[in-house]
Amino acid sequence: MSEYPPPLTAQKLTALLSNQEFEVAKRFATGMSHSEIAADMQLSTSTIGTHRDRLLKKLKPWGVTGNARLAILMFQVGAVGGVIRPAPDPVPGAKD
Numbered sequence: 001m002s003e004y005p006p007p008l009t010a011q012k013l014t015a016l017l018s019n020q021e022f023e024v025a026k027r028f029a030t031g032m033s034h035s036e037i038a039a040d041m042q043l044s045t046s047t048i049g050t051h052r053d054r055l056l057k058k059l060k061p062w063g064v065t066g067n068a069r070l071a072i073l074m075f076q077v078g079a080v081g082g083v084i085r086p087a088p089d090p091v092p093g094a095k096d
Contacts (some may be wrong), residue, residue, distance in 0.1 A: 003041065005030040005061040005062055008073065008076075008077055009060055009077055010077045010078050010079050013073075013077055013079060014079075016058055016059075017055050017058060018051075018054075019054055020051050021051050021054055021058075022036045022053040022055075022079070023041060024037060024041070024048055024051040024055065025055050025070055025074055025079070026074060026079060026080050027041075027072035028052065028067050028070055028071065029067075029070060029075065029079070030071075030075075030080055031071075034036075034048050034049060034052075055070075056070070059073065
């Protein structure tokens with residue numbers, strides 16, 4: 001039987017991730033896209049993808065396998081505030 005990893009706190013999370021990975025995680029958690037994060041951090045989208053891949057690998061023991069679970073974790077540990085960007089307006093004429 002495998003053991004579960006200890007619960008993550010914001011302090012443990014910042015120790016586990018590099019500064020860049022943590023900043024990328026915060027931005028993904030608020031709904032930003034790869035290209036928006038790249039522009040905001042003045043990095044290439046490729047670099048953002050690399051940071052995302054590395055942070056997801058580090059967080060996999062806690063069940064973080066994608067952006068949705070990453071966002072949940074970031075909110076749970078208090079790494080990001082309670083504001084999530086709204087979904088974009090639907091495309092006119094598109095079906096629900």
